[in-house]
Amino acid sequence: MRVLDNEVSKFFEDSFHDARFSLKKIDSKNSVVVKLRRSDAKPFEILRCDRISCWSFSERSLKHVFMENGTLIGFAGFEEVRIEEDAEQVTVFAKPLVEAFIVIVRGYDRLNLLKTFYEVLWRECNLCIKTPKTLLMKGSFDETFDQRSAFLLLSSNEENEVKRYLEKDVRVAVKLESERELQRFYNIGVRCFLLNDFKDEYRERYPDCFFILQKANVASALGKVDGLIVDIKEFSLEELVLASLVNRLLPLYVSAEGVDSKLLDVLGFGAIGWRRCTNPIFTRIEQERESIYDISYVSEFNVPGRARIDVSKDSLEWFFEQSKTGLRKQTVEREDGRYFHFYWEGVS
Numbered sequence: 281m282r283v284l285d286n287e288v289s290k291f292f293e294d295s296f297h298d299a300r301f302s303l304k305k306i307d308s309k310n311s312v313v314v315k316l317r318r319s320d321a322k323p324f325e326i327l328r329c330d331r332i333s334c335w336s337f338s339e340r341s342l343k344h345v346f347m348e349n350g351t352l353i354g355f356a357g358f359e360e361v362r363i364e365e366d367a368e369q370v371t372v373f374a375k376p377l378v379e380a381f382i383v384i385v386r387g388y389d390r391l392n393l394l395k396t397f398y399e400v401l402w403r404e405c406n407l408c409i410k411t412p413k414t415l416l417m418k419g420s421f422d423e424t425f426d427q428r429s430a431f432l433l434l435s436s437n438e439e440n441e442v443k444r445y446l447e448k449d450v451r452v453a454v455k456l457e458s459e460r461e462l463q464r465f466y467n468i469g470v471r472c473f474l475l476n477d478f479k480d481e482y483r484e485r486y487p488d489c490f491f492i493l494q495k496a497n498v499a500s501a502l503g504k505v506d507g508l509i510v511d512i513k514e515f516s517l518e519e520l521v522l523a524s525l526v527n528r529l530l531p532l533y534v535s536a537e538g539v540d541s542k543l544l545d546v547l548g549f550g551a552i553g554w555r556r557c558t559n560p561i562f563t564r565i566e567q568e569r570e571s572i573y574d575i576s577y578v579s580e581f582n583v584p585g586r587a588r589i590d591v592s593k594d595s596l597e598w599f600f601e602q603s604k605t606g607l608r609k610q611t612v613e614r615e616d617g618r619y620f621h622f623y624w625e626g627v628s
Contacts, residue, residue, distance in 0.1 A: 412531035
């Protein structure tokens with residue numbers, strides 16, 4: 281693999297230096313962060329790898345990570361991302377935004393390489409954790425049940441409907457067709473938008489808004505917007521699990537067509553047309569062995585649960601841990617030094 285016209289191994293050498301970018305080695309030199317600044321130059325080559333041995337996601341918008349021989353190359357903060365493939369090589373061209381990062385991670389398996397990559401982006405590159413939302417259409421939106429937990433998704437040609445629901449204190453998300461509509465709907469009280477394009481100035485002009493991009497590459501959306509719409513209809517269960525690792529930094533908004541919405545919920549995906557119930561911060565993903573992923577989570581009823589995915593069989597199983605009920609005790613000390621003991625039946 282080559283990064284910025286250098287062999288990957290070069291970046292781990294103590295003597296290596298290049299005036300075009302800054303380098304930071306972390307995690308006992310198993311990870312390197314390459315930082316680039318905005319450039320007026322045209323998109324240039326940032327990565328080149330072997331087409332046969334290099335792995336990435338099948339969905340083009342998720343091709344922001346590439347793995348080969350125990351090394352992951354991932355990037356964030358780039359625009360005009362272009363991926364060229366021929367019979368022998370994959371080449372990625374891109375242009376840095378205000379601040380762009382290329383992260384190189386050495387490890388053993390895809391799951392832990394991806395975990396480390398996103399952790400480095402959060403810890404070393406100061407990308408913020410995002411919270412996935414629920415977007416529902418009119419036909420499934422319940423004004424009583426969903427008013428506090430979901431957004432009603434409407435299009436920009438339904439302005440009268442938007443105003444009517446805003447007057448009823450319903451949270452509305454508007455799918456915009458053009459940039460000029462943003463200010464108009466912001467003025468009437470909309471704070472969640474689905475956009476075709478995003479400009480950095482939007483954060484300054486609309487600091488209290490929630491932005492979801494409809495079409496983009498994760499590499500350009502990370503650290504920039506609050507969500508990205510992705511088509512997962514062709515994803516395998518393994519790709520679904522691996523793609524979910526980006527959700528804490530950039531929630532991927534997906535429909536549940538042909539996919540178990542409960543699994544999407546537990547994995548922290550943003551919801552389009554289905555309801556989120558759990559808090560993904562409690563979800564943990566581990567790999568038992570090469571073909572099996574174990575997912576632990578906490579249900580909306582505060583009950584621990586597990587999901588087991590066998591990639592070799594393309595199967596998903598759910599397990600629930602039985603809560604143990606017993607007598608619980610709390611002791612309170614009064615100002616006069618006496619103690620009061622309270623007992624109640626509860627879940628341990």
